[in-house]
Amino acid sequence: xxxxxxxxxxxxxxxxxxxxxxxxxxxxxxxxxxxxxxxxxxxxxxxxxxxxxxxxxxxxxxxxxxxxxxxxxxxxxxxxxxxxxxxxxxxxxxxxxxxxxxxxxxxxxxxxxxxxxxxxxxxxxxxxxxxxxxxxxxxxxxxxxxxxxxxxxxxxxxxxxxxxxxxxxxxxxxxxxxxxxxxxxxxxxxxxxxxxxxxxxxxxxxxxxxxxxxxxxxxxxxxxxxxxxxxxxxxxxxxxxxxxxxxxxxxxxxxxxxxxxxxxxxxxxxxxxxxxxxxxxxxxxxxxxxxxxxxxxxxxxxxxxxxxxxxxxxxxxxxxxxxxxxxxxxxxxxxxxxxxxxxxxxxxxxxxxxxxxxxxxxxxxxxxxxxxxxxxxxxxxxxxxxxxxxxxxxxxxxxxxxxxxxxxxx
Ligand code: SF4
Numbered sequence: 512x513x514x515x516x517x518x519x520x521x522x523x524x525x526x527x528x529x530x531x532x533x534x535x536x537x538x539x540x541x542x543x544x545x546x547x548x549x550x551x552x553x554x555x556x557x558x559x560x561x562x563x564x565x566x567x568x569x570x571x572x573x574x575x576x577x578x579x580x581x582x583x584x585x586x587x588x589x590x591x592x593x594x595x596x597x598x599x600x601x602x603x604x605x606x607x608x609x610x611x612x613x614x615x616x617x618x619x620x621x622x623x624x625x626x627x628x629x630x631x632x633x634x635x636x637x638x639x640x641x642x643x644x645x646x647x648x649x650x651x652x653x654x655x656x657x658x659x660x661x662x663x664x665x666x667x668x669x670x671x672x673x674x675x676x677x678x679x680x681x682x683x684x685x686x687x688x689x690x691x692x693x694x695x696x697x698x699x700x701x702x703x704x705x706x707x708x709x710x711x712x713x714x715x716x717x718x719x720x721x722x723x724x725x726x727x728x729x730x731x732x733x734x735x736x737x738x739x740x741x742x743x744x745x746x747x748x749x750x751x752x753x754x755x756x757x758x759x760x761x762x763x764x765x766x767x768x769x770x771x772x773x774x775x776x777x778x779x780x781x782x783x784x785x786x787x788x789x790x791x792x793x794x795x796x797x798x799x800x801x802x803x804x805x806x807x808x809x810x811x812x813x814x815x816x817x818x819x820x821x822x823x824x825x826x827x828x829x830x831x832x833x834x835x836x837x838x839x840x841x842x843x844x845x846x847x848x849x850x851x852x853x854x855x856x857x858x859x860x861x862x863x864x865x866x867x868x869x870x871x872x873x874x875x876x877x878x879x880x881x882x883x884x885x886x887x888x889x890x891x892x893x894x895x896x897x898x899x900x901x902x903x904x905x906x907x908x909x910x911x912x913x914x915x916x917x918x919x920x921x
Contacts, residue, residue: 514602515602520605525620533565536570538552538575539573541573553589567590571595573647579594614657617661617665619668622865624671630677632653634650635649638753640782650678652685652688665706672863673709674712674880675712681719681720684696694725701732709734711723714739716764719764744799751785751824765803776807777807783810784837785828800844801843804847806848808848852910857906860904862874862901864898867896874887885913885914887906888913890917
């Protein structure tokens, strides 16, 4: 979108007008649900094209990288399908030039005060269930200079919170610097003027670079927050998943996190119904969730993806069982989340105000990422807050996934 804007195109994220000249759909092809959502979007715009509401429809991203031939056959009304490395060709087709000099030029799809910042692309891990390396290729880190420039450009536009993402944050640097350099990158980003929060998403547990925690402790800007997908807790499952870690090592890592950064909020994701998951494996997973009381947790049903290692195994856990297991974990987590939230009542937090909705301003603490974590609701009747500003808020009541608070008066 930044490239198109630099080419003087009138470009918007998601459809604003009744009629558009051209629509570009960026697809996801990770698991069944994401694929379905992407296909629905393609069908919706293929239909809009038939009805004369859109002139051209192009599809890019992971789904079209992975299933280009099938899509061309099944939805031929799309003008062209592009893969994940086809940006210059896509721009050319749209009548724009790919400008190499555009470092950090972005057109944000988030509110200006927070932005996702991708530090690398692709993945070298061998996780058995995962199709991402097939779609995104080998791990390629962006250089620190390029990332810092992008962060500075975002800060100049008004971004206050950077959310660092990659398929695997902790691998950062190994390809280009022959060394894990996430900690050094964080030290550099910490110095970017205007940025107040830096949040870490998608850290792989095996070989976690512990120096990252030292930077987190030293810096006021690095949120005491980590998103570390653990996927399972049974050794049998972890081995088959090729995660390169055991349950005991995972537990040691979590203990180290809490010892070095005691107030760290940990978000994780798990998979239920991986091939061969028995009741015993699932019991182990439940015990693990109960014991570690994660601040944030998401669970997915296993999705049997072709060309992955796990595809050779039998997808033997019936969908109803997968769904029941997901529901069971989420009900355990709901209680945990509620009890952790109750403990926040009476405490004050720095809150970043994301939006206004009805009678409330809605914001987040440093322990919460947008869209996936808790929100803090503040009565809008008696106080005025600006979107994108920070405010000190005292928590007055709490629900499972929401906190209610009032401004702390100076
Ligand atoms: S680290 Fe993440 S992206 Fe890479 S293979 Fe494993 S699950 Fe997939």
